[in-house]
Amino acid sequence: MPNEKANKPSKKVKRSHNREQPLLDAAAKLFAHKGYKGTTMRDIGSEVGMLPGSVYYHFKSKQEILLAVYKLAVYSLKTRVEEAIAEQEDPWRKLEVATQAHLEAIINKNDYAQVMTEIKPHKAPEIRSELTAMRNSYEAIFVNLINELPLKRDINNKLFRLMLLGALNSVKTWFQLGDIAPEDIACEFIRYLRESSEA
Amino acid sequence: MPNEKANKPSKKVKRSHNREQPLLDAAAKLFAHKGYKGTTMRDIGSEVGMLPGSVYYHFKSKQEILLAVYKLAVYSLKTRVEEAIAEQEDPWRKLEVATQAHLEAIINKNDYAQVMTEIKPHKAPEIRSELTAMRNSYEAIFVNLINELPLKRDINNKLFRLMLLGALNSVKTWFQLGDIAPEDIACEFIRYLRESSEA
DNA sequence: GTCTATAAGAAGATAGAC
DNA sequence: GTCTATCTTCTTATAGAC
Numbered sequence: 001m002p003n004e005k006a007n008k009p010s011k012k013v014k015r016s017h018n019r020e021q022p023l024l025d026a027a028a029k030l031f032a033h034k035g036y037k038g039t040t041m042r043d044i045g046s047e048v049g050m051l052p053g054s055v056y057y058h059f060k061s062k063q064e065i066l067l068a069v070y071k072l073a074v075y076s077l078k079t080r081v082e083e084a085i086a087e088q089e090d091p092w093r094k095l096e097v098a099t100q101a102h103l104e105a106i107i108n109k110n111d112y113a114q115v116m117t118e119i120k121p122h123k124a125p126e127i128r129s130e131l132t133a134m135r136n137s138y139e140a141i142f143v144n145l146i147n148e149l150p151l152k153r154d155i156n157n158k159l160f161r162l163m164l165l166g167a168l169n170s171v172k173t174w175f176q177l178g179d180i181a182p183e184d185i186a187c188e189f190i191r192y193l194r195e196s197s198e199a
Numbered sequence: 200m201p202n203e204k205a206n207k208p209s210k211k212v213k214r215s216h217n218r219e220q221p222l223l224d225a226a227a228k229l230f231a232h233k234g235y236k237g238t239t240m241r242d243i244g245s246e247v248g249m250l251p252g253s254v255y256y257h258f259k260s261k262q263e264i265l266l267a268v269y270k271l272a273v274y275s276l277k278t279r280v281e282e283a284i285a286e287q288e289d290p291w292r293k294l295e296v297a298t299q300a301h302l303e304a305i306i307n308k309n310d311y312a313q314v315m316t317e318i319k320p321h322k323a324p325e326i327r328s329e330l331t332a333m334r335n336s337y338e339a340i341f342v343n344l345i346n347e348l349p350l351k352r353d354i355n356n357k358l359f360r361l362m363l364l365g366a367l368n369s370v371k372t373w374f375q376l377g378d379i380a381p382e383d384i385a386c387e388f389i390r391y392l393r394e395s396s397e398a
Numbered sequence: 399g400t401c402t403a404t405a406a407g408a409a410g411a412t413a414g415a416c
Numbered sequence: 417g418t419c420t421a422t423c424t425t426c427t428t429a430t431a432g433a434c
Contacts (some may be wrong), residue, residue, distance in 0.1 A: 052411085167365040192354070
């Protein structure tokens with residue numbers, strides 16, 4: 001199992017100064033705002049005051065950067081959502097706080113979360129399966145949360161989950177500040193689904 | 200009001216043979232599958248057996264092609280959805296058939312619809328406002344359909360619409376044939392929303 | 399209306415000096 | 417660890433022959 005470096009915050013810093021984190025932050029920001037194809041190695045480098053050639057000292061390709069960004073995105077989102085649900089008992093309330101955490105992440109300040117929800121795996125075909133696997137590993141949280149709900153027999157859990165996540169991930173395309181708070185959007189989405197589907 | 204050529208099927212063909220339509224079809228297909236940045240003028244030309252230089256006889260830029268594709272997408276989707284709802288009386292049933300028509304378009308064989316729902320306006324910043332306006336003109340159908348529903352007072356119509364359309368437009372990221380039919384997905388989505396929100 | 403040819407620039411990536 | 421310099425390829429777009 002090679003290439004385990006960004007799976008969690010690791011103690012062993014590769015060499016002396018760690019310039020990888022700033023580079024990944026820059027890449028996440030640019031990927032989130034300009035897309036994968038729309039972001040160049042020059043953009044990423046210059047965002048941290050580095051020339052394009054130097055970026056290749058830290059990452060051997062653009063794909064490798066996307067992979068590392070995705071990995072951190074999954075780790076950060078998972079952590080955030082799991083912390084939120086740990087404080088709750090009621091299964092509907094758990095789902096509610098999970099969607100709130102998810103939505104706040106993709107709306108506010110978390111470029112990593114936006115990359116994971118916005119950049120579709122097929123944009124980088126060579127690493128498509130790795131990206132998809134990482135997405136699924138995050139969405140597994142929602143699989144479990146929804147399995148714990150007391151739902152009517154004729155509700156398709158998978159469809160229910162995909163509907164909710166699809167709606168959530170589309171929010172950033174129309175969201176603008178002042179309209180309605182992310183937490184409230186999440187509450188409303190759950191509310192619009194709950195009464196129809198609860199057993 | 201210049202540039203009205205592709206608003207509807209127009210009688211006055213620009214010159215003799217009309218090679219614009221095949222070019223737009225090719226562009227729609229490529230934009231839908233490889234994205235706007237991921238599609239080149241070479242790709243578009245070679246898809247209809249034309250060299251890149253020749254494409255510029257018909258369209259002066261890549262942006263202009265995207266604009267024309269979007270225009271046809273709106274026209275085709277609008278027509279399709281409006282035909283579907285014209286046959287119905289009940290407001291919930293109207294919304295149901297509209298979502299079915301929308302979903303079938305983006306799942307099956309309609310590359311134009313996929314371009315409109317997949318390519319976000321900000322991917323082509325110079326024509327962003329035109330693209331957004333076209334999207335809104337299509338979504339206005341759903342604004343009206345939802346306004347006609349007998350909804351509880353505390354349901355936010357706008358949020359309801361964005362939730363539904365967000366869920367619908369995300370279907371193509373996970374849909375695969377044999378799983379469940381597009382029409383059924385649309386029915387289920389409406390069903391999951393109806394009981395919670397109906398007055 | 400399509401071709402050839404090419405401009406002019408930007409992309410991902412590498413080699414080697416410092 | 418970063419820079420300079422560069423290779424190679426690909427990009428959008430244009431000019432002019434046919």
